Amino acid sequence: MTKLTTHVLDTSHGCPGAGIAIDLYRLDGERRQLLAQVVTNADGRCDAPLLEGEAFRAGVYELHFHAGDYYCRRGLRLAEPAFLDVVVLRVGLSGEGHYHVPLLVSPYGYSTYRGS
Template identity: 60%
Template sequence: MAFENDTGGRLTTHVLDTATGRPAAGIEVSLFRLSNGVREAVASARTNADGRCDAPLLTGEEFETGAYELVFGAGAYLDAQRLDLPEPKFLDEVVIRFGMAEQRHYHVPLLLSPFGYSTYRGS
C-alpha cells in the first residue's frame, strides 16, 4: 500500500467475513473521536472488494491520539448476504471502542460472522 511507509500516525481497518473466509465488501464504517463525554464524527468510509477502506480513516494532521469508536454496519452487510437469520439479528452495529496513545500506525480489523466478532491491534 502506498501509505505503508509514511511516518506519523494513521488509522486503518478491514473486515473479514469469517463465515465465508472472504473479505466483507460494502460495509459502512464510521469513526468517532471521544473527548470529555462528547462523541464527534471524524470520518466514514465503505469497505471495498478487498474488505478494506480505500484510504486511511485518519492520517497526517487529522491524526490525534485519544479515545475513539469504530462503528461497522454489520447488520446491513448480513442482510445483503441473504442469510436465513432470525429477527432481530444478533449483530447489527458493531462498535469497537479503543485508544491510540502514540503517533503510529494503528490497524483495527473486524473479523465478522452472523453470531460473533473479534478484533485486535494489527499491523
C-alpha cells in the first residue's frame, strides 16, 4: 500500500519532537491544497499515515512543520523572528510503496531524508 508517514526528532534536546503541528499540502502548480493537519504524539510520530490508499496520488507535496511554536512551548527564548519558525519540506512522490520523511530539527538547523 502506498503511504506517506513522518516523524520528528529534536536534536537539540535529544528526544522525540512531541506536540509539533504539521500541515500537509498538495501542490498543483503554485496552488496549495491543504490535505491534513496533525500533531505529533509523544514519540514524535503521527498516529496514522498522512496519506494512504486512494487518498495518495503521485505529485508534489509540502510538509510544514511548526518548529518555532514547539521550541517556544519548551521555554526556549528564540530571536524575533525565530530563525526557523516553519520548516517547509517540498517532496515529489511518484511511485508505489512507503514514503517516510523524517525531520531532525533544532532551533538553528534541520535535516531530512527518505526513510523506510
